[in-house]
Amino acid sequence: MAGKGSELSLVWSRPPGFAAGAVACESSGGESPCQLCSAHHLSVCGVLAETGLRRLNAISDQREFTPGETLAREGDPATQLFNITSGVIRVHKLLPDGRRQIIGFLFPGDFLGLATGDRYAFSAEAITKGSACRFSRKAYQRLLVELPELETSLLERTANDLRIAQDQLLLLGRKTAIERLASFLLDLSNRDRRAGGEGVEIALPMTRAEIADYLGLTTETVSRVTSRLKARGVIRLLTMHSLRIVKPAELAALAGFETPPA
């Protein structure tokens, strides 16, 4: 019962569980770009029929990005929305003195930019190279009015992202360092499983510093806690950026998963 485990997107993401959203998609070129898009089934556009897809495609263009590239800057006018089709993005907020909180990591199928008013409330930067469908916010909003299934889908996604954010509030407000890291690894595992993987071998495209800024810790603490999990035989590092979950049950227990006592 209870807790589902938190996720990772947080600024528009994956399908809330049932119906998928619908935004627009990429392709490697060709006549029907969206249907060839490898992220199509994960994306908001997944719910759109032929007609809707075509209209969405008409207002989108393709944007490639390379590591370190900025897609959105906190405080700038929020003119563009993105649907990630490949690669990984990090989304963060800063305090005036430079302290950083990473709000979420975006993967293919995740949507970027709607948790925003007139200006971006966060910055978004590429961690890996990748690509995204880009929309003008205005055109997108106009299209929303005419494609109610798209709006419904976005509402579901937003509600889902809100749920994810609330799980993360519990993590940041009340969990210990080891619980935070365990929760994070389980999230990655669940994500991999939903993407069709085994959820056992986990890729970590982000650096330790980025994990730290996501979990409200320091690099050193992330490193120490990782070592502890390794020493307890719960995980095994394969490379610097991938690991294997050896004892999933123990990891879940450590994560203190959101299962209320009552």
Add this chain to the structure above:
Amino acid sequence: MAGKGSELSLVWSRPPGFAAGAVACESSGGESPCQLCSAHHLSVCGVLAETGLRRLNAISDQREFTPGETLAREGDPATQLFNITSGVIRVHKLLPDGRRQIIGFLFPGDFLGLATGDRYAFSAEAITKGSACRFSRKAYQRLLVELPELETSLLERTANDLRIAQDQLLLLGRKTAIERLASFLLDLSNRDRRAGGEGVEIALPMTRAEIADYLGLTTETVSRVTSRLKARGVIRLLTMHSLRIVKPAELAALAGFETPPA
């Protein structure tokens, strides 16, 4: 530029800034209950025209609550939605060992229950006595399909709540105890100002323990930090549950408001 300051609702709340949402309302009785409702202009129902209001009203009933009463329990089937019309609600999540994170406080006009799948992802309990419009989730969702302006309004609210949650992630992940309390008091001040007040005399309907669980601290720390603010002349306690902000600028500086350096 930049930061707007975080808010307090987080599980469906106040108007995102421009258009208000629309759900349904309360009244003290009478022919046109919604229009007499004191929370009407703050609520999602605020955007609905006569017809929509009537339909919404048809599927709602009135629910009074007293301090300590539970409106929703984490893990239970999410069958009911609420629009708060008076009083204050706290929304929280628990870890198995009882650690609590308060996700938000809900005030009149705030909406409760949509950041949820089939089951509530949080518990909601009354802090004060009050009242709410209650809807069956199913009936509400059916109505959403037929009232697009309601759905649009909900989407805006959800996006707004997501933004608020993300501000709180920054607070919990990166701010110090004094910055957290200062941010909290400023949020309350802003809320009061938007409700037509001066934002100077602040009501604190919640206990220190509840503030602590909202800010990821302990009661003792909240008390100590409050004393420090008092000693510095930034605030003055009027009663146990109300205070005056004496130096708003200093309070804002302490809050480290979300203004990125760049």
Add this chain to the structure above:
DNA sequence: CGTAAGTTTGAAACTAATCAACTGTTGTGG
């Protein structure tokens, strides 16, 4: 290969939590 960036590990410092005592507030019944 060599340099820079990223990661790990150790020691010291610090913030907030915990434990504990005391004070203030609230609400109830004599």
Add this chain to the structure above:
DNA sequence: CCACAACAGTTGATTAGTTTCAAACTTACG
């Protein structure tokens, strides 16, 4: 209306978990 009990809040002393500072080690890359 006061006394008292129960609860809420404050303050102090100590502890613990995480950060900070520092150095060594590893990996990635030009």
